[in-house]
Amino acid sequence: MTGMRATVTFQPQRLLAEVSLDTSLLEAARQAGIPLESRCGAKGKCGMCRVVLQDGSLTEPTEPERKLLSAAELKNGFRLACEARVAGSGEVALYVPPISLVQEQKYELEGISRIKSALDPPLRTIRVELVRALPGEESTVLTQLERLLRDAHGISMKTSAPDALGKLREAIEQGRDSVSIVVRDGGLIDVRQSDAESPRGLAVDLGTSKVAMFLVDFDTGETEESLGFMNPQVPFGEDVISRIQYAGGGTAEASRLRELVIDGINDRLEEMLSARGLSPSGVAEMTVVGNTAMHHLFLGLPVKQLGTSPFEPASIDVIERDARDLGVKMLPAGTVYMPPVIAGFVGSDNLAAIIATRLHREEGPCMLVDLGTNTEVALGIDNRIVCCSCASGPAFEGGAVRHGMRASAGAIEKVEVEMDGSLTVSTVEDAEPLGICGSGILDAISALIDTGALDERGRLVSGNPRVVDDEGERAYRLEPSSVIKGGWITVTQGDIREIQKAKGAVRAGIEMILEHVSISYNDIKKVILAGAFGTYINPASALFTAMLPPIPIDRIVQVGNAAGVGARELLCSVKQRKEAEDLAKSIEHLELVGYPNAHLFFASSMMLSEESVNDYMRKWHGIT
Ligand code: FES
Structure with missing residues (x-):
């Protein structure tokens, strides 16, 4: 078979890839430039990478395919692109359903309304x-x-x-x-030759799922334009670990991820500049903040060690590089400033969020919770900052949830309980419901508990008319949808477990930090929720599901993309850079892996009411 090749054609895009036999369809799609969803990082677990075989031969369906695809789907040619491989030379024709394509999502770009940055540029x-x-x-x-x-x-x-x-x-x-x-x-x-064009700066918040870019005028400190786009690395894995594993495959794989994100930034920057009649050399300075894996991949630093304990970063120093060395299309001699990362899973984005929210200057215990696929919690107390990283996973962004999707058009983003106990849903852009995003599912779980369809341990209650058996799994029928197989967007028992794990990871991190510094949640004066998910969730649902400890709701503030605001401040101010660099050296990182009784914190935090969290802690951990 060596040397034999096949042509894989993707419809309706009419794109094709020439591949050797035994290449996975996902790899062929990547070569053809088709952005297929791959939330589990091609592990055959999420079922998002579905394609339909129209012609040609593929390997036999694998165990994961038999598990995730129904018999009818298999009969009709549905396959998981990460599992199915090209089996014969010649032509393979595939149809890509729209739902299998990476969707554009809405982005929270602005944060605290400090859009005009302090000006003290480098x-x-x-x-x-x-x-x-x-x-x-x-x-x-x-x-x-x-x-x-x-x-x-x-x-x-x-x-x-x-x-x-x-x-x-x-x-x-x-x-x-x-x-x-x-x-x-x-x-x-x-x-x-002319001073009509003031130099511009570019601030980038490089997230695992999203990239936010801000073009700033150095003469005025104004943000001229901001835009967000999906991280082009997403098809290579939804979460940081999948990305690290892919990049750990070899130099070519790591370079590929690096090039994808640099090309994505270059393309968007060119759009921003050409709309203003500016040339790339108009941008003379750039700041990039991101979690440690994104930071390392951007710089071409090794990431493999981030995937195993003790999760050591390759560098925690400030790094400055010439744009030309990184391949960024701006002034070639311009500088790309990378603020320091704090730990393997606490990156420079968290540092930027701390700078933007002035957490380090807040009086009294104040907590910053930056929610995402990885959630960072930082507590400011008595002139110290203690932070930790919680592996909340992709569920808050719609991943690992049967009808989960990102917050794009058609995603259920809000669920409310009416006076008569019925539920009403709202979707992004008021479009026809296609699925449910993180804020929607947290609301839904809160509503199901409220209406008695779900118990505090996370079990759907039998006997409720909307609780049904759905392909062998108990599920709650939330909202009808004509595009969903079975006609309903459901919240399954498995979805609830995923959200319990995600919210439990956040709550456990909060509890361990509080215990570490010997204070109670009653002492916290303010909780700042940041990040896209942190902006859109309903704080009442976060309290009702015991994701957050029971602090008064008026102590919770939602600030949007604090890391993006911090990136702009670091772009525009040498003083802020110095403050951030000093701060990075003093921030204490609390490693949750190996923290005493960590498993009990996690287990109790998965409970879905404050009372049951406390009961669990009392019973198993002796904490009252
Ligand atoms: S099942 Fe194929 S990418 Fe997840």
Whole structure:
């Protein structure tokens, strides 16, 4: 079979890939540029990567396919792209159902309304008169310019970018009287013939699922444009661990993930700039914050060690690189500033969120909970900050849930209990219901407990007219939908377990931090919920399901994308960078793996009411 190849065609996109035999359909889709959902990281567990065989031969259905696809689906050619492999040379034709494609989701870009950042940027623009020199004496001009800058502006030009010197030479040769120079760290990084264009900066919040970008004008500190897009690495695994495992496969795999995200940023940046008539060299500085795995993949640092205890980062230092070295299409001599990460699962995004929320300056115990596929909890208390990372998993973002989806059009995002005990749902963009996103499912679970359809241990109650047997699993029929097999969007017993694990991980992290610093939740003055999910969840549902400890609801604030706000502040202010760098050295990281009785904290935190959490803790942990 070696050397035999096949052509795999994907419809309706009409894209194709030439692959060797035994290549998985998911790999073929990636080669063809089809963004298939792959929430479990191609492990045959999520069932999201469905395609339909129209022609050609594939390997026999595997065990996971028999488990996740019904007999009727198998008969009709449905296959899991991560499991099925090309079995014969020639043509393979596949149909890709829309639901199997990665969906665009709504993004929470803004955070605390501090959109205008404090201005103290690491670079500045100066208008200088050029002293005419004889041809061949450009170095004299540079020497004179150096003297001028030193005497008039206190700048010592120790190092200058060759490109900038080239532009300077060009300006001299053209007989220009003056130019605008862009200086960073005492070096010339750019020369502009006009000062009409102020240098721009780009702040990037590089999340596992989403990438948020903010274009900032360094003259005013204003954010000119912000946009969000799905991390192009998502088809290679929904969560950080899947990404780490894929990248750990070899240099080619790690490079592939790196290139995908750099290309994604470059494409979006080009769109932002061309809409303003700016060239890529208009962006002279960039800041990227992200969790440790995203940070390492972006920089090309090794990530394999992040997947195993003790989850050591390859670097916890501030890293600055020239844009040209990273392949970012901005001013080649511009700097990409990467703030330090704190631990293997507490990244620079958490540091940025702390800076943005001023957690370190808050009086009294104050907690920041940045919710996502990985949730970071940071507690500010008595001039110290203690943080931990909770493996909340993809359930909050619609992953690992039968009808789960991201918060895109058609996702049920809100469930309310009416006076008569019936439930009403709201969908993103008021579109026809297609599935349910994280905020919706947390609301749904809260509503099911409220109406008695679900008990506090997370069991759907038999006898409720909406609790049915759905393909061998107990499920609650939440909302009819014409596009869903079976005609209903359901909340299954398995979904409830996934949410219990996710919310339990967050609550357990909170409890362990509180125990570690010897305070009670009653002492907490404020809980700040950040991140997209943190913005959209209903705090009442978070309290009702015991995801958060029972603090008064008016102590909870939702701030949106705090990491994105922090990234902008770090982009625009040297002072903030220094503050963040100092803070990173003092933040205490609490490792939950191996924390005494961690399993009991997790088990009790999975209970779905405050009373049952406490009962469990009293019974098994002796805590009253
Ligand atoms: S089942 Fe194929 S990617 Fe999850």
